Amino acid sequence: MSPDEARRRPPTAQQFVLAELRRAITTGRLRPGAPIRQDALAEEFQVSRVPLREALKTLQGEGLVTYEAHRGYSVETLSLDDLREVYRIRQLLEEEAVRRAVARLTDADLRRLAEAQDEVERAATAGDVLSMATANRVFHMTLFDCAGMPRLVRMIRTLWDTTDAYRSMYYGDAGNRERVVKEHRATLDALRRGSADEAVTTLNVHRDHAVAELEPYLNA
């Protein structure tokens, strides 16, 4: 194993498989609705079934997989209604996070947000879909973190996870990438002026557009 891999590889097997499983699910390699065969996956990831099952329990808690006693785990299918529900809940929670964040924003916070936005723009112009997705996430989470409500942020993060599989599709389109950049700039602007209302509104539009674009994919 390369030293780089060794450094990145988590200290426990369950954390390692958790990350791998997440990726497998969110990239769609494990199809929604498909049963999860513990033996096969354990062998693929070169671990025993024990850490695998612990990772699955975590994912169950996050709603990425379902579990039924003696019948095992399956990848959760996200129906159109589910997608709408997730985004609606996100709207509720993120509005709260943004309002609290605005009330507490420091100059250092704004600098960190600007840096995150730079990264987003870099990825957008490079057309790097994967970097774009992670940079975008960093931007939003940085903002949410400023709210000083750790549980709230954790819940939001979990909601993001459940739709990660679909988000990368969104960034495949150059127009969408450009749009995201503009919306982020508008958000940053509102934040600098301390206008919670405008920030919330902008982000709502941002989010609604994403879900509208994603809906077609869900029927497949």
Added chain:
Amino acid sequence: MSPDEARRRPPTAQQFVLAELRRAITTGRLRPGAPIRQDALAEEFQVSRVPLREALKTLQGEGLVTYEAHRGYSVETLSLDDLREVYRIRQLLEEEAVRRAVARLTDADLRRLAEAQDEVERAATAGDVLSMATANRVFHMTLFDCAGMPRLVRMIRTLWDTTDAYRSMYYGDAGNRERVVKEHRATLDALRRGSADEAVTTLNVHRDHAVAELEPYLNA
């Protein structure tokens, strides 16, 4: 084992242990902040550490315990800020659930709610704190379920779980029990009239009073 116990005992050890752990934590037998010794608990519950660890992973997802690699699990401590945060998030999510529920309420739903309320009143007059807590929960969850948003309800349920330990304290006071009965009646009334605003307002008062009463306990 009595047939009654056999019927109630879940089909898997992890589900059994999960229920036991929840009770141990929410009743305070496992103190907040205390490390969880897997060997000791496994022996106490007469299971091996494997199902115990899976149950702990579930509780970790719910935020009832914390986990650190190679250092194990501890009972999560709920600070005053945490309590306020949980109740604030509940307010956001429950308002949404109630509004959706009101828009979809059927006569059958109202009957089920009335039945749940009967149970609450029975427990309240009997002074049965434990029954009161469960009946109250049934009442609220019945209402939330009517929203037809399963993920939202699941999140709300999880939030209730994290403060369960403290809720039973609230019902120890006869005045509080009486108050709850009255507030539920007002809620039911608003629901029957289809007034979402009133229902939401009533429930907000209901919830805020509970958190205010609970706060003193948190400093201990």
Added chain:
DNA sequence: GCTCCGTATTTTGGATCCAATATTGAAAAT
């Protein structure tokens, strides 16, 4: 052909054992 039943196989659930890591305590050096 269809259903029902029982057996074989697959898959999950759990117990035990060993390995890896963290913690504790005591001795040695400063």
Added chain:
DNA sequence: ATTTTCAATATTGGATCCAAAATACGGAGC
């Protein structure tokens, strides 16, 4: 006395093995 080092111990992490349950399959009966 304080700090450091290192061994002993306790505790968690994971692999393997066996048990229990569900599923798949095939034949008997209708």
